[in-house]
Amino acid sequence: MELGIIGAGNMGCSILKGVITSNFLVSNNITVFDLNQEKVEKLVKEYDVKKAKTENELVEKSNIIILSVKPNIVPIVLKKIKDKLNKNTIILSIAAGISINFIEKNIGSDKKVVRTMPNTPAQVMEGMTAVSFNPNIEETEKKIIFKLLDSFGKSIEIEEKLMHVYTGISGSLPAYVYVFIEALADGGVLEGMPREKAYKIIAQTVLGSAKMILETKKHPGILKDEVTSPGGTTIAALKALEDGKFRGTVIQAVKACTEKSKEMAQE
Numbered sequence: 001m002e003l004g005i006i007g008a009g010n011m012g013c014s015i016l017k018g019v020i021t022s023n024f025l026v027s028n029n030i031t032v033f034d035l036n037q038e039k040v041e042k043l044v045k046e047y048d049v050k051k052a053k054t055e056n057e058l059v060e061k062s063n064i065i066i067l068s069v070k071p072n073i074v075p076i077v078l079k080k081i082k083d084k085l086n087k088n089t090i091i092l093s094i095a096a097g098i099s100i101n102f103i104e105k106n107i108g109s110d111k112k113v114v115r116t117m118p119n120t121p122a123q124v125m126e127g128m129t130a131v132s133f134n135p136n137i138e139e140t141e142k143k144i145i146f147k148l149l150d151s152f153g154k155s156i157e158i159e160e161k162l163m164h165v166y167t168g169i170s171g172s173l174p175a176y177v178y179v180f181i182e183a184l185a186d187g188g189v190l191e192g193m194p195r196e197k198a199y200k201i202i203a204q205t206v207l208g209s210a211k212m213i214l215e216t217k218k219h220p221g222i223l224k225d226e227v228t229s230p231g232g233t234t235i236a237a238l239k240a241l242e243d244g245k246f247r248g249t250v251i252q253a254v255k256a257c258t259e260k261s262k263e264m265a266q267e
């Protein structure tokens with residue numbers, strides 16, 4: 001596989017770190033292009049990846065191209081690379097709201113297009129990526145794409161119309177979790193816990209709690225009940241969360257994210 005990455009920002013770099021750290025690809029099989037030369041040079045220095053001087057140089061060197069620029073930049077990049085693409089090149093977009101149909105309208109419906117929604121934990125190989133394929137992607141190619149996505153975490157195929165809500169429950173979720181963790185640490189600090197210790201304690205507890213769901217396969221409500229003693233500390237905390245409309249606020253957050261993704265949609 002010759003992987004090309006156009007856009008070496010937060011998410012492009014997270015994927016790059018993931019595929020290299022997991023040894024899925026060696027740096028010699030990865031080419032990077034970004035308008036910001038400093039970012040490219042930094043990656044060349046750090047990971048020894050190849051750099052392309054232009055988008056089209058990258059296209060010539062790659063058989064899978066990850067489009068990791070902001071959604072409004074996607075059509076600009078597609079216009080530039082359109083004439084250099086061949087029918088076997090796979091375009092893998094990670095852009096929020098950009099549909100397969102929109103990409104096909106820009107480069108032709110005979111091309112191979114994959115729409116994904118990853119998240120930043122890809123850089124520590126704990127990413128979660130949703131994927132939808134256009135009809136030109138063959139079964140063998142789907143397997144290769146899953147291997148690529150699984151090299152930096154886990155992946156799941158979903159109906160393309162679910163990408164908006166998926167963004168609300170996964171693509172954007174790390175940010176809500178970080179805010180939750182920061183707020184928990186503030187609570188700890190308020191009660192005298194040193195902040196750095198609080199972050200370590202909370203991050204491990206969040207990690208362990210998530211692992212419990214994945215490994216025990218118990219319903220989250222049951223796992224919650226196992227922590228909650230009658231008249232105890234946990235129910236006092238849960239009551240405060242319910243009084244603060246915690247669940248309702250979280251549901252609204254997912255809805256707001258989903259609505260925003262629909263609003264940004266380029267179909």
Ligand SMILES: NC(=O)C1=CN([C@@H]2O[C@H](COP(=O)(O)OP(=O)(O)OC[C@H]3O[C@@H](n4cnc5c(N)ncnc54)[C@H](O)[C@@H]3O)[C@@H](O)[C@H]2O)C=CC1
Pocket residue numbers: 006007008009010011012033034035036039068069070071073076077094095096117118119120171172
């Ligand atoms: N940051 C995140 O957690 C996630 C982001 N995404 C998607 O990933 C895409 C990138 O987002 P971020 O990495 O956060 O943005 P970013 O702003 O960190 O990175 C974008 C990169 O594109 C480069 N760029 C701008 N114009 C360019 C052009 N014409 N040609 C080549 N490179 C160009 C910029 O220099 C920058 O390095 C977006 O479409 C976003 O919807 C998807 C899932 C999660």
Ligand SMILES: O=C(O)[C@@H]1CCC=N1
Pocket residue numbers: 096167171172
């Ligand atoms: O905030 C955004 O638009 C991007 C998409 C998912 C996560 N970050």
